[in-house]
Amino acid sequence: MKYLGIRIFILNICICFLLPAKAEVRLPHIFSSNMVLQQGRENPIWGWADKGERITLEIDGKTIKTKTGQDGKWKALLPVMNYGNPHTLIIKGKNTLQLDNVLIGEVWVCSGQSNMGMTVQSSKDAEKEIASANYPQIRLFSVPKALAQSPREDIEKGSWVECSPENIPGFSAAGYFFGRYIHQQLNVPVGIINSSVGGTKIQCWMSEDAAQNDPDVIVPYKYMKELAPEKVEDKIRNELASVLFNSMIYPIIPYGIKGVIWYQGESDRGRPEQYLRTFPGLINDWRKHWMQGDFPFLFVSLANYRNPVDEPGESDWAEIREVQTKTLSLPNTGMALAIDIGEANDIHPKNKQEVGRRLGLNAMKIAYNKDIVCSSPIFSSMQVEGNHAIVRFYTDGSSLMVKDRYGYIKGFAIAGSDRKFYWAKAELLNDQTVKVYSNKVNHPVAVRYGWANNPSDLNLFNLEGLPANPFRTDDWPGITK
Numbered sequence: 001m002k003y004l005g006i007r008i009f010i011l012n013i014c015i016c017f018l019l020p021a022k023a024e025v026r027l028p029h030i031f032s033s034n035m036v037l038q039q040g041r042e043n044p045i046w047g048w049a050d051k052g053e054r055i056t057l058e059i060d061g062k063t064i065k066t067k068t069g070q071d072g073k074w075k076a077l078l079p080v081m082n083y084g085n086p087h088t089l090i091i092k093g094k095n096t097l098q099l100d101n102v103l104i105g106e107v108w109v110c111s112g113q114s115n116m117g118m119t120v121q122s123s124k125d126a127e128k129e130i131a132s133a134n135y136p137q138i139r140l141f142s143v144p145k146a147l148a149q150s151p152r153e154d155i156e157k158g159s160w161v162e163c164s165p166e167n168i169p170g171f172s173a174a175g176y177f178f179g180r181y182i183h184q185q186l187n188v189p190v191g192i193i194n195s196s197v198g199g200t201k202i203q204c205w206m207s208e209d210a211a212q213n214d215p216d217v218i219v220p221y222k223y224m225k226e227l228a229p230e231k232v233e234d235k236i237r238n239e240l241a242s243v244l245f246n247s248m249i250y251p252i253i254p255y256g257i258k259g260v261i262w263y264q265g266e267s268d269r270g271r272p273e274q275y276l277r278t279f280p281g282l283i284n285d286w287r288k289h290w291m292q293g294d295f296p297f298l299f300v301s302l303a304n305y306r307n308p309v310d311e312p313g314e315s316d317w318a319e320i321r322e323v324q325t326k327t328l329s330l331p332n333t334g335m336a337l338a339i340d341i342g343e344a345n346d347i348h349p350k351n352k353q354e355v356g357r358r359l360g361l362n363a364m365k366i367a368y369n370k371d372i373v374c375s376s377p378i379f380s381s382m383q384v385e386g387n388h389a390i391v392r393f394y395t396d397g398s399s400l401m402v403k404d405r406y407g408y409i410k411g412f413a414i415a416g417s418d419r420k421f422y423w424a425k426a427e428l429l430n431d432q433t434v435k436v437y438s439n440k441v442n443h444p445v446a447v448r449y450g451w452a453n454n455p456s457d458l459n460l461f462n463l464e465g466l467p468a469n470p471f472r473t474d475d476w477p478g479i480t481k
Helices: 002-018 126-131 173-186 215-225 229-239 243-252 272-290 316-329 352-366
Strands: 036-038 043-048 054-059 062-067 073-078 087-092 096-112 135-142 161-163 190-196 259-263 297-300 333-336 378-385 388-394 400-402 412-415 421-423 425-430 433-437 446-449 460-462
Touching: 036 190, 054 073, 062 073, 096 135, 096 173, 135 173, 173 190, 173 259, 173 352, 190 243, 215 272, 243 272, 259 352, 272 297, 272 316, 297 352, 316 333, 333 352, 388 446, 400 425, 412 433
Parallel strands: 036 096, 096 190, 096 259, 135 190, 259 297, 297 333
Antiparallel strands: 043 073, 054 062, 054 087, 087 096, 135 161, 378 388, 388 433, 400 460, 412 421, 412 446, 425 433
């Protein structure tokens, strides 16, 4: 009998181990106390629990019910809510989760490479900015850096925090200054999700589906997947398609957002023809996966960088800026110029306050329908009249101005049929038109403006202080062709 009792005891223990464990109701890390939910729309929420388990969600006096599928996943839509006092969200299953201090406001994702990842503590006037960062209605979420060759269901860690001098130093400077601008202009809560990694090419942020549509991306992707892990390690972060989308974007989709701000392109210099496909491709890809329509996608044009040139010439940075300008053909896109706030010796200009403000201007018009000037002057057309060229700009309802006491416009170059460019004289004819000429070119064929890595002396702006966008009228082979 003694041994029989021991055997029964051991058998019961074995049975306990063999029985399936009861899974507690669980949420992705993107949902936590202090989060911001997008106002004016239903907000998706999802998680995991036992198969068939009934889940009840309660917020703002409303109850939503759903059921876990056979895959152990559940999802629901939180009702439309507007700005107001903090809410408590309760999720009930076999266990209960409670998220406190939840705000309803404007949610933006900020992504890209190191100029988006650059922190507040590294930005201009950092000490002053950190000390004044008391904005409890601005909430911050940092997606941890990670790599994955297939889509992940969740990020490794993370939680929403209030904007404070303690929490802001290591957060994205461009993201924070943008969020602060939105908060100050609209007087509403703002949530900023930072998902950025320095030194990355654009294909890292595209889904595998999107990468398959581009032969220049998918071929190296297939090749790299077949390499031994130790050979992939050095290149995977910067070059392998989809590894950052899989680990840092896919897990937060379809969290309700207002839009995206993007600062990237430095690592793609030298291949503008591919970027002309991959950049619009990424925007369409994210919109497709988020399933929230053509949400606003606002981006920063590359800043001026490296030593200024003595003579007009080709530029790989200018070619990427040209591609960024062409991407404005997509609906609900906006571009903030940084051509006048870069630093010759630092690829990471510290003035992220102005970057955030200019992105914010775009958001005010594109996302919030404010009647303001948000766009820099952009080339519209050129007409040759004798020995000079008449260049017209689209000025977004504003007017051109020259930041020079004598009215001298700098940064223009002109060429004839020999395709040799010379620095040109330029005169402002009216609010949208500039006359360009040179005594070295009798029959102008092409005009360029700001066509250099660092066109440091540009002085053509609009009345709102936004710099004119660099451009070229020709399509001649450049430095990368």
